[in-house]
Amino acid sequence: MKNNRHFLKFYCIRVLNWLSSVRASFIYSLFESIASSPFASYIELRKKPVKFLLILLIALTLCDCGRSKETQFYLLTPISPQKNSRNSYNHLQIGVDEVSIPDYMKKPQLMIHQTPHHLTLEEFNQWAGALDKNITLVLTTNLSTLMPGVVVQTSPWNNKFHPDYHLQVMISQFEIDIHGNSILRAEYFIYRKEELIYKGNAYYHIKVPLISIETLVQSMNTNLTHLTEEIARFFIKNTTK
Numbered sequence: 124m125k126n127n128r129h130f131l132k133f134y135c136i137r138v139l140n141w142l143s144s145v146r147a148s149f150i151y152s153l154f155e156s157i158a159s160s161p162f163a164s165y166i167e168l169r170k171k172p173v174k175f176l177l178i179l180l181i182a183l184t185l186c187d188c189g190r191s192k193e194t195q196f197y198l199l200t201p202i203s204p205q206k207n208s209r210n211s212y213n214h215l216q217i218g219v220d221e222v223s224i225p226d227y228m229k230k231p232q233l234m235i236h237q238t239p240h241h242l243t244l245e246e247f248n249q250w251a252g253a254l255d256k257n258i259t260l261v262l263t264t265n266l267s268t269l270m271p272g273v274v275v276q277t278s279p280w281n282n283k284f285h286p287d288y289h290l291q292v293m294i295s296q297f298e299i300d301i302h303g304n305s306i307l308r309a310e311y312f313i314y315r316k317e318e319l320i321y322k323g324n325a326y327y328h329i330k331v332p333l334i335s336i337e338t339l340v341q342s343m344n345t346n347l348t349h350l351t352e353e354i355a356r357f358f359i360k361n362t363t364k
Contacts, residue, residue, distance in 0.1 A: 196251040197233065197340045201264035202348055205271065213272035215362055218286030220278050222259040224294045229254065233336065236300035248336045258347060262292065265351035270358060287362075289314040290354070297343065303331035305342035311354055321357060325350050 228234065232244040250257065263275045276284050296308035306328050313321040327346040331338045 192247050194247050194249055195336070196249055197336070198251045199257050199261050199340075199344045199347055201261045202268055204268055208271045210270075210359075211272040212270040212358075212362075215270065215272075215288075215358065216274045216276075216284070216286045217266065217288050217290055217358070218276055218278065218280060218284070219259065219263055219290050219292075222255060222262060222292045222294070224255045224258065224297060228297060233340070234298065235339075236298055242298075245336070258294070258297075261344075261347055262351050262354075265348065266355055266358075269352065269355040273358075287315065288358070292350075292354075297346075299331075299339040299343060301334075303334045303339070305329040305331060305339060305346060307343070307346035307350060309350055311350075313354075313357060321361075323353065323357070325353055 230244065231249045232246055233248045233250065234242045234244060236242045259277055263277060266275050267273055274284075274286075276286070280286075291312040291314075292309055293311070294307070294309040296306050299305045307325070308327075309325045311323045311325065312319060313323075327349045329342040329345060331342050
């Protein structure tokens with residue numbers, strides 16, 4: 124119940140949109156009635172200034188309350204650079220062939236699951252760029268941070284780049300819901316030359332205690348960080364100079 128109360132504000136956006144149109148219609152009708160009535164004459168205005176000013180104040184207040192909500196934009200961000208790392212991975216080159224997400228997730232709006240089978244689009248809360256590209260950027264940056272000296276490039280890369288390993292990441296779930304659940308499910312494949320040497324299955328779940336768009340996006344960011352840490356651990360453990 125507590126989480127649901129926190130999440131009610133998301134639905135207020137849709138209610139406010141409806142109220143904005145109602146207010147606009149009301150204000151228009153209000154001034155139409157003033158302009159078409161004897162009250163609009165100069166003499167009447169002088170006789171009833173308080174009434175007129177009161178009506179005008181109400182109209183202006185409604186105008187201010189009915190202003191449309193500004194769209195908020197969000198990004199997933201990489202981890203901070205490490206300090207005084209003892210290990211160097213200058214010998215290692217990784218080519219990221221692909222990072223894929225489901226097609227339905229390629230919309231700019233954030234998606235909130237009401238149930239496992241029903242979700243809503245947040246028109247006033249959107250990704251600042253293409254989500255799949257944002258994920259790819261975070262993943263490659265995190266790998267470079269976790270393994271100082273490693274060379275990581277995304278496809279298509281320069282002809283002079285010859286990676287020791289190829290990485291593919293297929294994300295099947297990357298979702299948040301009205302109860303504060305945040306889930307990332309993915310498979311990743313690591314190839315050496317043309318041979319598949321490892322297939323990983325990752326599943327991460329976070330329960331957000333205080334629900335807001337900001338905290339839900341942060342939880343998605345945390346899950347993505349966990350995934351990149353898992354991938355980095357494979358390379359750290361299984362690659363040598």
